[in-house]
Structures are given as C-alpha cells and as structure tokens.
Amino acid sequence: MGGCTMTLSREVEVGNLRCEYMNNPIGIDIVSPRFSWVLHASRRNVWQTGYQISIFNATGTLWDTGKVESDSSVNYEYDGPILLSRHRYYWMVRVWDERGDVSSWSEAAYWEMGLLSPADWEAKWIEPEQRSVIEEQPMNFYDRAKGLVPTIYENLHPCQMLRKRFSTGEGIRRARIYATAHGIYELELNGKRVGDQELAPEMTAYDRYLQYQTYDVTELLTTGVNVIGAILADGWYAGRVGLMGDNCQYGDRQALLMQMEIEYEDGSRQTVITDKQFVSSTGPLVYSDLFIGERYDARLEKQDWSLPAYDDSCWIAVHEVQHDRSSLIAAYGEPVRVIMNVKPIxxxxxxxxxxxxxxxxxxxxxxxxxxRGTAGTIITLEHSEVLDEQGNFLNNIIGRFKDQKDIYVLKGADDEVYEPRFTFHGFRYVKVAGYPGKIDVNDFIGIVLSSDLGLTGDFVCSDERINRLQTNIQWSQRGNMLSIPTDCPQRERAGWTGDIQVFAPTACFNMDVNAFLTRWLRNAAVEQREDGQVPIVVPYLKGYALLADLMSTDSSAGWGDACIIVPWVLYNNYGDVRVLKENYEMMVKWVDYIEKSASNPMLFIPLV
Incomplete structure (x- = not known):
C-alpha cells in the first residue's frame, strides 16, 4: 500500500476462509480456484467496501490483488501465475469497512493442488485375481412388478483385499496418497484406516470421468517397513443400482489405482505405486452390494492383514491392466461421511x-x-422404512435388489462388533433374526451416511407440526444427498433430474450444496445426448434404457429442465457465475432440442 496511512479496525475480523467452497482442501484440480470469506464484527451495520488477497508459498508472495473496491466476499477468482501439481499455496485476506478502516490480516488458510495431468500418474491400474461379475439379464417391468426375478446370490462378488510392503527412510516431511478404484475402496496403512470418507470414489458417470481422492498420510508412516492395504467392493461400478437393480453398470471387475508420494526433509522424494508387486486375497466380506447388502463371515477375518509382520505368502499376485487415465479428475466438494449416530427408541x-x-x-x-455368541451363528439384519397395517415388518420394495439385508456370521469371540462397510440402506426398522440370547436395544446404533453438507438455514416457529415438517425435510435431504441427489435411499437411489430441479431452492436454504450440485451438473453435461436431450436420471444407468425404449426418448419436459433450473438456482443463492458459464452450452442445447421437438413453433418466438 505504499506510504498510505490506514486506520486499523479492531471491530472487524475476517474468518471462515474457503477455497472452492472447502476449508483448506488438498488435491484439487481447479486451475483458477475461487476464494470466499466471512466478516465478523463486534458492532452492527458493518459492511465491506474493499478487500485484499495475498497468496504465497514457501518461497514468498506469489500473487497479491492489492486493494479491490468491492462489497463481494464470495467467489473471487485466482488470476496469478500458473499453479503446479502437488504444490501447497497459502492465502490471507483483509477487508475495508464502510468507514474506510482496514481489518487485520486473517489467519492464513491454504489449498493444495492435486495431479493435474495424466503424465503425473506413475501408478498402474491393477486388478486382483477374481472371476468377473456375472452380468444378469435386464429385468422387464412385468417381472419386476410380479417379483419374479429374485436376488441371485451366487452372482454376488466377493470383496478383494490387496497389500504391498515398502520401506521408507528417516525424516519424512509429508506424504500424500492419490487413489481411485473401479468399485468402492478403502485404504489402510500400517493397520490404520486412511481418511474418514465413505464409499469412495463415489458415483459419477464412470464411462466419462472418474474421481480420485487425495489423503494426507504423513502421520501414518513409520521409518522402515510399511504396508499399504486396500479393500475393494463392486459399488456403483459393477454392483446393483437403478430401477431394475441391474449390475455391471460400467464394468465387471474390481480394480485399484494408487500413488503415494513421500517427501523427505532433505528434499528427496519417494513414490509407491500400484503395480504387480501387490498381492491379493479374499476375506470375510463374502459379498458387499450397495443394494442387496453385505455378508460378513467373521471366521474368515485376516487379523492384522495390513501390518508388515502379516504372512502374505499364500496371497496371489495381481495383474497390471490398461485403463484410461485421461478421464481422472480430482474429487470436488465434501465427501460422504458418517454424519451422526442415532440411538433406537x-x-x-x-x-x-x-x-x-x-x-x-x-x-x-x-x-x-x-x-456375543457361538462361532458360526448367523445373524440377519433386514431393513425397511415402514411396518404394515398390523404392525408387522414390511418390505415394500419389489425387484431383485429388494433385500436390504446384512448378514453376519459370528467368530465366537467374547465381544464382537459388526458394521457393514460398502453398503447403505434407507430404513427406520431393522428386523433381527438369529441373534443369540436376549436382545438389548442398546447394542444397536444407527449410522447416518450423507455427503458432508454443512447446515446453512433452519426454521422454527410456535407450531410444532410445522417444525416437524422442517425437520422431516432436513432428514429427507440428508438421505437423498449421498454422493448424488437421489429420489430415495432404499429403492432406485438414482439421480432423477426432475426431483432435484424441484427441490434445489429448498436444498440451498437448508445446506451448503453449491459444490455438491456443481459436481452433479458435470455429470449431466457429459450425459447430455448429441441432440440436446438430458436424461431423466444422471448419471444415466442402463436400466433406464428400457424406459427410453418405451417412451422413444431419453428425456422429458420438467426433468431435462434441471439443466437450466439448477444452475440458475445456484447462481441466485451463491452468486456463482462460473456455474452458469460451465453449463451454458448444455442449457442452449437443451432449449434447442425442445424447440425442435415442439409441435407449435410459436412457443419460441424471440423476445428481441
């Protein structure tokens, strides 16, 4: 600011610094990230009249905006030097208030770039030794309605366990893992779970792009011998999803891609990758399907399987395979996490x-x-949202994915705790069968999963019925914003476009959904047909091709309109111009399609 004299305001502070709607994100691939912040003041009627952002790294200042005359505190776009893969950048902001006084600099926040180019990937795609998933025949509406096609348990795919030993030196400064999978994966490093997100890499249009996740594993490494382990399940990639419960949506084999990069204090680097040095085995997860549920046989557990001392001599070598890397993108927005626990009533x-x-x-x-019980005892947990009129358990889902059933086989330990790993259900009631002895309701806990969207709005009034309605809306949003915006958490779990275009304004009021819906819109854009149609579900699943055949179209008015309504809602709620720019081509193509399809050309007379 040169020699200008400024009055320092002690009444205004800047906080909640966010980059691309996230606090201190690592592994992003937005090359022009945006910055937002919040003013905190000790007096009323304070507003921002200007701001200054300073961005720096370990070598010094990288970019400084100088004072910008503006009252905006959201979505200021980076316009400095080119950002580099793997690099961490720090930023601070200060603001001027309506009196012309300037605040102190905020505390420094940071963001970290991911792998920005396919050339950054040294890792090989690997597949464990496995039989391919048996693709089941498409199920027609008649069979579905009559329940004539039961679950074929013999077709269910066992989860695969993979591991690799590697050695590290002393003086580790930091370490990152970049990973994704065909299916769902969890990583372990030296016996400890990596990260807290669930069902990674989550649901995308896998045939168009695949998200990778970034993990800080600095504290999990030890000097000497280490082991990286992974468990794979079918997930959305090869498992069952959609109206008909079809499997093999995108492929029929589980696979893993993982790259660990270790940086030492002396500046040297080490890379540990997925390659043919990994070995694999099956284990206690006999199968784990998103829809049908999970069967876990605790007698087959491999104790300490991700620790260095474990004997893996009987495990089988994996295969290096070729898969496209150009479709890899960094995960965007907050992931699916355990949001809360619910006690039974x-x-x-x-x-x-x-x-x-x-x-x-x-x-x-x-x-x-x-x-607690005898080894070999089989307990079944079956899930449902409602009871019937007589108060009996009611499974009101038809189709071959109706089970929502988790099965646990005891190993005979004094105290056993079971929680499914690669599935989820929509439920209030759980029917328990095979439980040894008298059931104590306190031995059961409901684990709530959802995309980790912060609450931003609420409503409370003197009428408890209306308050309950608002609470119900929030619960419905949690249950239907798990990776993608869905129609229901128990049957199709598909991204129905018509549902979210209706609910988007309410979603924005309740929770911070901008990054969540921006990511979903990217799926919509790549799923759009050449003629401009936007499918009724996004990502588009093969089971819905039957609907398209019946209707002779992939889309419908109201449903396809989501490609215009959702971006507009996000712009109005978050001031996000980029979401309009990114989706403008999709919007135009959709309107052009509607115009060509309309029987009355007078509906599209230009206004100017």
Whole structure:
C-alpha cells in the first residue's frame, strides 16, 4: 500500500476462509480456484467496501490483488501465475469497512493442488485375481412388478483385499496418497484406516470421468517397513443400482489405482505405486452390494492383514491392466461421511413374532451391532422404512435388489462388533433374526451416511407440526444427498433430474450444496445426448434404457429442465457465475432440442 496511512479496525475480523467452497482442501484440480470469506464484527451495520488477497508459498508472495473496491466476499477468482501439481499455496485476506478502516490480516488458510495431468500418474491400474461379475439379464417391468426375478446370490462378488510392503527412510516431511478404484475402496496403512470418507470414489458417470481422492498420510508412516492395504467392493461400478437393480453398470471387475508420494526433509522424494508387486486375497466380506447388502463371515477375518509382520505368502499376485487415465479428475466438494449416530427408541415384537429394532426416524446408512455368541451363528439384519397395517415388518420394495439385508456370521469371540462397510440402506426398522440370547436395544446404533453438507438455514416457529415438517425435510435431504441427489435411499437411489430441479431452492436454504450440485451438473453435461436431450436420471444407468425404449426418448419436459433450473438456482443463492458459464452450452442445447421437438413453433418466438 505504499506510504498510505490506514486506520486499523479492531471491530472487524475476517474468518471462515474457503477455497472452492472447502476449508483448506488438498488435491484439487481447479486451475483458477475461487476464494470466499466471512466478516465478523463486534458492532452492527458493518459492511465491506474493499478487500485484499495475498497468496504465497514457501518461497514468498506469489500473487497479491492489492486493494479491490468491492462489497463481494464470495467467489473471487485466482488470476496469478500458473499453479503446479502437488504444490501447497497459502492465502490471507483483509477487508475495508464502510468507514474506510482496514481489518487485520486473517489467519492464513491454504489449498493444495492435486495431479493435474495424466503424465503425473506413475501408478498402474491393477486388478486382483477374481472371476468377473456375472452380468444378469435386464429385468422387464412385468417381472419386476410380479417379483419374479429374485436376488441371485451366487452372482454376488466377493470383496478383494490387496497389500504391498515398502520401506521408507528417516525424516519424512509429508506424504500424500492419490487413489481411485473401479468399485468402492478403502485404504489402510500400517493397520490404520486412511481418511474418514465413505464409499469412495463415489458415483459419477464412470464411462466419462472418474474421481480420485487425495489423503494426507504423513502421520501414518513409520521409518522402515510399511504396508499399504486396500479393500475393494463392486459399488456403483459393477454392483446393483437403478430401477431394475441391474449390475455391471460400467464394468465387471474390481480394480485399484494408487500413488503415494513421500517427501523427505532433505528434499528427496519417494513414490509407491500400484503395480504387480501387490498381492491379493479374499476375506470375510463374502459379498458387499450397495443394494442387496453385505455378508460378513467373521471366521474368515485376516487379523492384522495390513501390518508388515502379516504372512502374505499364500496371497496371489495381481495383474497390471490398461485403463484410461485421461478421464481422472480430482474429487470436488465434501465427501460422504458418517454424519451422526442415532440411538433406537424401542424394541418391538410384531404380531408375527418378529423382533424389530425401531430407530424412530428414517435414515440412510447402516447399523452397528454388538453381539456375543457361538462361532458360526448367523445373524440377519433386514431393513425397511415402514411396518404394515398390523404392525408387522414390511418390505415394500419389489425387484431383485429388494433385500436390504446384512448378514453376519459370528467368530465366537467374547465381544464382537459388526458394521457393514460398502453398503447403505434407507430404513427406520431393522428386523433381527438369529441373534443369540436376549436382545438389548442398546447394542444397536444407527449410522447416518450423507455427503458432508454443512447446515446453512433452519426454521422454527410456535407450531410444532410445522417444525416437524422442517425437520422431516432436513432428514429427507440428508438421505437423498449421498454422493448424488437421489429420489430415495432404499429403492432406485438414482439421480432423477426432475426431483432435484424441484427441490434445489429448498436444498440451498437448508445446506451448503453449491459444490455438491456443481459436481452433479458435470455429470449431466457429459450425459447430455448429441441432440440436446438430458436424461431423466444422471448419471444415466442402463436400466433406464428400457424406459427410453418405451417412451422413444431419453428425456422429458420438467426433468431435462434441471439443466437450466439448477444452475440458475445456484447462481441466485451463491452468486456463482462460473456455474452458469460451465453449463451454458448444455442449457442452449437443451432449449434447442425442445424447440425442435415442439409441435407449435410459436412457443419460441424471440423476445428481441
């Protein structure tokens, strides 16, 4: 600011610094990231009249905006030197208030770039030794309605476990893992889980692009021998999803891509990658399907399997395979996480004699169970949203994916805790069968899963009925914003476009959904047909091709309109101009398609 004299305001502070709607994100690939912040003041009627952003790294200042005359505190776009893969950048901001006084600089925040080019990937795609998933025949509406096609359990795919030993030196400064999978994956490093997100890499149009995740694993490494481990499940890639419960949506084999980059204090680097040095085995997860549920046989557990001392001599070598890397993009927005736990409110014995745990609230998630019993005892947990008129358990889902059933086989330990890993259900009631001894309702906990969207709005009034309605809306949003915006968490779990275009304004009021819906719109853009049609579900699943055949179209008015309405809602709620720019071509193509399809050309007379 040269020699200008400024009055320092002690009444205004700047906080909640966010880059691309995230606090201190790592592994992003937005080459012109945007910055937002919040003013905190000790007096009323304070507003911003200007701001200054300073960006720096370990070598000094990289870019400085100088004072910008503006009252905006959202989505200021970076316009400095080219950002580099893997690099961390720090930023601070200060503001001027309506009196012309300037605040102190905020505390420094940071963001870290991911791998920006396919050339940054040294890792090989690997596939464990496995049989391919058996692709089931498409299911027609008649069979679905009559329930004539049951679940074929023999077709379900076991989860694969992979591991690799490697050695590190002393003086590790930092370490990152970049990873993704065909299917769902979890990583372990030296016996400890990597990260806290669930169901990674989440659902995208896998045939168009695939998200990779970035993890800070600095604290999990030790000097000497280490082991990186992974567990793979079918997930959205090869498992069941959609109206008909079809499997093999994008492929029929689980695969992993992982690259660990270690930086030492002396400046040297080490890279550990997925390659043919990995070995694999099956384990206690006999199968784990997003829709059908999971079967876990605790007798097959491989104790300490991701620790260096474990004997993996009987494990089988993996195969290096070729898969496209140009479709890899960094994960955007907050991931799916465990949002909260819900305690059951009662234990029911139905008129039919069924034992049911009632959680008092429909949730999307799973159940954690504590149990003690004889090895080989089989416990079944079946999930449902409602009871029938007589108060009996009711499975009101038809089709071959209706089960929503988790099965646990005891190993005979003094105290066993089971929680499914690669599935989720929509439920309030859980029917328990095979539980040894008397059930204590306190041995069951509901685990709520959702994309980790912060609450931004609420409503409370003197009428408890209206308050309950608002609470129900929030619960519905949690249950239907799990990776993508869905229609329901128990049946199709598909990204119906018409549903989100109706709900988007309410979603923005309740929660911070800009990054979440921006990511979904990217799926919509790549799924748009050449003639401009926007599918009724995004990502588009093969089961819905049957609907397209019946209707002779992939799209419909109201549903396809989501490609215009959702970006406009985001712009109006978040002031996000980029979401309009990124989706403008999709909008135009959709309107052109509607115009060509309309029987009355007078509907599209230009206004100017």
């Amino acid at each position: 009662r234990l029911l014995i139905t008129p039919k004699g069924e034992t049911i745990v009632d959680f008092g609230q429909v949730i999307a998630g799973r159940v954690r169970m504590r149990v």
